Amino acid sequence: MPQTDSALITNDIVVFGLIAATLGAIFWLASGPTPFWKKFFAWIPALLLCYFVPAFYNTVGLIDGENSALYNPLGSRVLLPAALVLLTLSIDLKGILKLGPKLLFVFCAGTVGIVLGAIVSFQVMEWIHPPAVAGDTWRGMAALAGSWIGGGANMVAMREVYEVDATLFGQFAVVDVAMASALMATLLFIANRSEQIDARSGADTRALDEMKERMAAYEAANARIPTLTDLMVIVGLAFGLVGLAHAIAEPLSAWFSANVESAAQFSLDSSFVWVVLLSTFAGLMLSFTRVRNLESAGASKVGTVCLYFLIACIGMQMDFTRLFERLELIAIGAIWMTVHVLVIWGAARLVRAPIFYAGVGSMGNVGAAASAPVIAAAFHPNLAPVGVLLGTVGYATGTIIAYFTGQILRMMAGQ
Template sequence: MDWLPVSSPPAILAALSGIGAFFFWLERRTGWRLFHYLPPLIFIYLTPVVLSNSGVLPTASPVYDQMSRLVLPMMLVLLLLKVNIGGAVRVLGRGVGVMLFGTLGVMVGAPIGLLLVKPWLGPDAWKAFGVLAGSWIGGTGNMAAVSEMIDAGGAEFGLAVLGDSTIYVIWLPILLGSKKFADRFARFSGVEPERLERMEAAIAAERVEARPPGTADLLSLLCVAFAAMAAAEFIATLLPEFQPYLSAGTWRILLITTIGIGLSFTPLSRLPGSHELGMALVYLFVARMGAMAEIDRAASQAVPFLIGSAVWIFIHGAFCLLGAKLLRVDVHTAAIASAANIGGAASASVVASHHQESLVPASILMALMGYAVGNFAAYFTALLCWWVSG
């Protein structure tokens, strides 16, 4: 049977959104443990890769450019609306510091990992490290944002997805298994015995009842997102550009991130549905990146990139241990802090439910903190990688 190519913008959007919806439906319908280790993100990215490299989807289309201009900033605003910096500090206390140590470990580890394997990578491989830094500091939304900020191609984004999924399979069991060493870790870090009780009390004080979004809520979210995008675009045109990678587009994403964080301190943060709508747009954008990927370029650099990523993740882990020791934090909080960096909200929740069920709300707060700092820190990390790449 001959496959008909999908070329019109509505058909492309239908295909990409349908791929995302299918794999989330499959995860929910089957409950396969496979999705604990290979989340839907991997399949949502890889399926368009296969379809575009076999000629079913185009690798270039005007609709991809419009998605970069509209979908990406909209998803950032929607995700950042739910960042609760004050609540995270009140609940997690010094745990926020451990997460920031982990973030610093990602920033330091990226150029070190790149230096070790640079001879076997292409000249643009630093972009793959920068994109992966976005995921490992914030989450998938930051990963997509940083890819646009540094003009990463489909091959570099593909390497980042490969590194993200492969290292996740290795790192998640380590974080889950760390629960067995809670007593020894407490002696190592000198944590106070009553720390967990204080966190649980703070979580109860921060808890609010969620309600399903209504039509007015969704229209309000769209208005907020479009208004923030318009403001960011206007201000970006007034700012100077600096080479190599501080263009008007980069300014636009940094500004939209700043505006989104600012809006999280207003009553607009209480609008329901922003996170769900934002994540839907994230996965649509990831499918778009998959459709643009050139599989041959990514495959030839996969092994050295994974070696560099493995070195990188253990540097991150060492920084998390250092932070836990200096700030006297328990193993549960340290594991959640690392998961919030490396895997985002979903992974942080999995680790928290395994360590201590009552810490799940705190884990989500910590992961949302990553959204706030991810674009800034990962962009700086990408520039460090560009510098060491020569």
């Protein structure tokens, strides 16, 4: 895509090198090489910097992100579906079922709380401050639903499906980080007092004790160091399926456009929507095969690398100076998160589930596989894989559920 001459760097290869170096520096600093950086990243998530630093480059004129070819087609059409494949193939549905019906019930209640929270927050803000939900706000909310049901890949997928403006997406990224960070801080505080809370509520913790032992055995049996063959298979599988998804999506979207009258209303005439759905479905189907063993060799880590490059490419398109123009979006996020917490807390109380179920179920939705293990480990180190299992479920369901949540919000917005 041609670029303007206003930016200092106009060569996309040079821009790619700059972005790669920036991401590497952020993650190295996030590892805590000094006490200062350890404290800094305890408050500022690396994810947010991966978005905002490229946005800063664009804002000051160092690069021209809007006209760069890095985001489209490389980022959105290649890296995103590859990330979806690798993040969903690791799902162990059988293992999740063994965790017990109460945990699954609470987790699903959390997902319902996210969908309900989107509807309630939109309606409440329409009553008290209509400009907050006017225009394309519903599109940004659909993207946020993708993040809070699944994760970053699902948020980016919804960003593409509903064509969310880069600045609006950045504003909702702030809401995402602010609300998720507040929730995590609260859950970490609760984790240190979980035994007292469970004792007072009369929760049944027998299944939780068995789970600790089972997860410890699973983790010990499956960990291994990836070989070159493992990594080549992971990369080949991911990008091979991306190519297949594109090959199928083009004629499929054309068929829906020609034969289904309401195809445009539900974005079924968009080839990209089908690429996202097919990539997610392919990864989910592979999770039932031996291919899922690639997770022990780092499949999800490779997928996360693709995801972070994609997030940086999205940040390149944003004008940083416009980021805080709509602080009322924070109010939407606060109402939304409150509804989610109330629903999942009520579900846990209903089935006398341990507070751990509510904590990891909530973060399994809002924080997905990146944050849920942190909360799970805060309750007990051996429970971290539970957070991974629940978090990865969101990657499979987040895109679909967030898509339909977006359709509801679209109707509420009258579009």
